[in-house]
Amino acid sequence: xxxxxxxxxxxxxxxxxxxxxxxxxxxxxxxxxxxxxxxxxxxxxxxxxxxxxxxxxxxxxxxxxxxxxxxxxxxxxxxxxxxxxxxxxxxxxxxxxxxxxxxxxxxxxxxxxxxxxxxxxxxxxxxxxxxxxxxxxxxxxxxxxxxxxxxxxxxxxxxxxxxxxxxxxxxxxxxxxxxxxxxxxxxxxxxxxxxxxxxxxxxxxxxxxxxxxxxxxxxxxxxxxxxxxxxxxxxxxxxxxxxxxxxxxxxxxxxxxxxxxxxxxxxxxxxxxxxxxxxxxxxxxxxxxxxxxxxxxxxxxxxxxxxxxxxxxxxxxxxxxxxxxxxxxxxxxxxxxxxxxxx
Numbered sequence: 001x002x003x004x005x006x007x008x009x010x011x012x013x014x015x016x017x018x019x020x021x022x023x024x025x026x027x028x029x030x031x032x033x034x035x036x037x038x039x040x041x042x043x044x045x046x047x048x049x050x051x052x053x054x055x056x057x058x059x060x061x062x063x064x065x066x067x068x069x070x071x072x073x074x075x076x077x078x079x080x081x082x083x084x085x086x087x088x089x090x091x092x093x094x095x096x097x098x099x100x101x102x103x104x105x106x107x108x109x110x111x112x113x114x115x116x117x118x119x120x121x122x123x124x125x126x127x128x129x130x131x132x133x134x135x136x137x138x139x140x141x142x143x144x145x146x147x148x149x150x151x152x153x154x155x156x157x158x159x160x161x162x163x164x165x166x167x168x169x170x171x172x173x174x175x176x177x178x179x180x181x182x183x184x185x186x187x188x189x190x191x192x193x194x195x196x197x198x199x200x201x202x203x204x205x206x207x208x209x210x211x212x213x214x215x216x217x218x219x220x221x222x223x224x225x226x227x228x229x230x231x232x233x234x235x236x237x238x239x240x241x242x243x244x245x246x247x248x249x250x251x252x253x254x255x256x257x258x259x260x261x262x263x264x265x266x267x268x269x270x271x272x273x274x275x276x277x278x279x280x281x282x283x284x285x286x287x288x289x290x291x292x293x294x295x296x297x298x299x300x301x302x303x304x305x306x307x308x309x310x311x312x313x314x315x316x317x318x319x320x321x322x323x324x325x326x327x328x329x330x331x332x333x334x335x336x337x338x339x340x341x342x343x
Contacts, residue, residue, distance in 0.1 A: 005028075006026050006027075006028055006295070006297075007026065007027045007028075007031065007032045008024055008025070008026045008027075008297075008300070009024070009025045009026075009032070009038055009075070009077075009080070010022065010023070010024055010080075010300070010324055010329075011023050011024075011025065011042070011077065011080050011081070011084055012084065012324070013050065013055070013081075013084045013085065013088055015055070015088060015092065019088060019091050019092060020087075020088070020091075021055065021083075021084035021085060021086070021087035021088030021089075021091065021319070022083065022084055022087055022319075022320075022322060022323060022324055023079070023080030023081060023082070023083035023084035023085075023087070024080050024083070024273045024274070024300070025075065025076055025077050025079065025080035026076070026273065027075070027076065032075075033075070038075060041073065041074045041075045041077075042075075042077060045073045045074060045075075045077070046073060046077045046081060050081070050085075055085045055086075055088040055089035055092065056089050056092075058081075058085045059082075059085050059086050059089050059250070059251060060251075078249065079248050079249050079273075082248075082249045082250045082251055082252075083248070083250065083273075083276055083320065086250045086251075086279075086320065087319040087320045087322075088319070090318055090319045090320065091318045091319040093318070094318050095318055096279075096314060096315055096316055096317060096318060096319070096320075096321060097250075097279040097319055097320045097321070098278065098279040098280075098282040098283055098314040099314075101250075101254065101279060101280065101282075101283035102283050103279075103282035103283040103314065105282055106282070106313060106314050107282075107311040107312065107313050107314070108269075108278065108281045108282055108287060108288070108289070108290050108311065108312060109137045109138070109288065109289055109290070109310055109311055109312075110136060110137070110138075110275075110289070110290050110291070110292045110307060110310060110311065110312045111136060111137060111138030111139060111140055111166075111167065111169060111289050111290075111291060111292065112127075112128065112131035112132075112134075112136040112138070112139050112140070112292060112294070113140040113171075113271070113291045113292060113293040114127050114128060114139075114140070114141055114142070114293070114294075115142070115293050115294075116141055116142055116154075117142035117145075121153075121157060124141075124154065124157060124158075124161075125157050125160070125161045126161075127294070128141075128157075128158055128161040128162055129161040129162070131162075131294075132161065132162040132163065132165055132166070134307075135308065135309045135310040136166065136292070136310055137166050137167065137310035137311075138166050138167035138168070138169060138196065138289060139158060139162060139166055139167070139168055139169070140168075140169035140170065140171055140199070140291070141154055141155070141158055141168075141169075141170055141171070142170075142171055142172075142173065143170045143171065143172050143175070143184070144172035144173055144174075144175025144176060145175075148183075148184055148187060151170075151184065151188075152187060152188065152191055152193075155168070155170075155188060155191070155193045156191075159193070167196035168193060168194065168195055168196055169195070169196050169197045169198075169199060169222075170188075170195055170197075170198055170199065171198075171199040171200060172184075172198065172199070172200060172201045172202075173200055174200050174201070174202060174203050174204065174226075175201075176201050176202055177202060177209070178201075178202050178206070178209035178210075178212055178213055181198065181201040181202060181213055182213070182216065182218065185198065185218040185219060186218070189218070195218075195219040196219065196220065197219055197220040197221070197222045197242070197243060197268075198213070198218075198219050198220070198221060198222065199222040199223070199225070199245065200222070200223055200225055200226070200245070201213060201221070201223075204223070204224075204225075204226045204227055204231070205227075205231070207234070207235065207238040207240040208240075210223055210235075210238075210240035210241060211238060211239060211240045214239070214240065214241065214242060220242040220243055220266075221240070221241050221242050221243070222241065222242065222243040222244075222245055222268055223235060223240065223241040223243070223244070223245060224241060224244045224245045224246070224256075225245040225247065225270055228252075229252050229255055229256050232244060232246075232256045232259065232260075233256075233259055236259055236260060236263045236265055237263075239263075241265065242265070242266065243265070243266045243267065243268050244256060244257075244260045244265050244266070244267050244268070244286075245267075245268050245270050246267055246268070246269060246270065246277075246280070247269075247270045247271065247272055247277065248271075248272035248273060248276065248277055250279070250280060253269075253277070253280045253284075254280060254283070254284070257280065257283075257284040257286065257287070260284075260286055261284070261285060261286050265286065266286050266287075266288060267284050267286040267287045268287065268288070268289050268290075268291070269281040269284075269287055269289065269290040269291065270291050271291050271293050271295075273297065274297050274298070274300070274301060274304060274305075274322055275290065275292060275304070275305050275312060276320055276322065277290060278290055278305055278312050278313075278314055279314065279320055279321075281312075282314050290312055292307070292312070299325065299327075299328060300324065300325055300328045301322045301323060301324060301325050301328075302322075302323045302324075302325050303322075303323075304322070305321065305322075
């Protein structure tokens with residue numbers, strides 16, 4: 001799958017005092033409907049569960065899945081709503097979101113993730129060479145090409161670009177069988193490449209295959225990216241991963257992180273919009289890495305999160321710390337209308 005454009009919607013939830021919670025929804029593979037239709041979808045499918053409720057009541061709610069109610073919205077507002085609700089909840093509490101979630105550290109290491117499968121060798125080398133110069137402490141490349149020698153060639157290029165510095169992670173996006181994953185790892189090892197983790201090597205629900213890979217101990221097995229919270233629980237219970245991969249929905253990430261912590265399983269924070277996941281990464285003790293993929297959305301906010309010396313820093317401002325850039329607001333055309341939320 002390849003996408004050259006990301007189409008975005010910003011939502012702002014406003015309480016009675018005028019405090020605002022910000023979230024972003026994106027569509028990678030389908031064109032956005034007209035602004036009026038986006039607003040209609042929000043008003044019909046999202047607003048009824050928000051209107052008149054306190055942000056804390058939305059953020060902390062545990063609901064029962066029942067029948068036809070268990071379905072996604074027509075437009076993917078789910079994650080953006082969680083971001084906006086938790087942003088507003090933390091602002092009303094006067095705390096940075098990461099502090100409100102219980103963090104007692106202020107930084108977490110970041111690794112450079114290329115989303116590089118389509119890149120020619122020159123661009124691949126330039127991307128990771130620049131990432132190394134910027135101080136990233138790990139580098140993740142895509143593997144799973146039909147020609148395994150191409151994967152090996154990319155690892156050779158990565159070593160040259162980074163001088164062998166930092167951790168090397170690989171992500172197969174479910175391209176292999178368990179046996180193919182074993183053969184690939186052994187090939188890479190013979191070629192002198194130490195793989196820190198292998199991410200999503202086989203189909204997400206092949207727990208037996210993941211357990212076999214984990215028991216062989218050729219590298220750490222990072223899995224769970226494509227599973228919902230229920231699937232992540234089953235993955236942990238099966239002891240089928242060394243690392244649980246979580247992403248951006250704040251409530252779901254914290255619940256999955258609690259389950260992983262109970263089982264003493266490390267957690268990795270995958271791509272989140274504008275690295276908003278730093279708030280959860282700082283709060284969950286099992287997180288040692290946050291993914292950064294050079295998605296170039298920084299212009300949408302007044303100030304992105306600070307990164308230096310391979311670390312990303314939490315923001316001291318109440319909320320998640322991101323505010324919509326006014327120039328982006330004006331140049332982005334019509335957005336869904338700002339909608340009040342009861343304090």
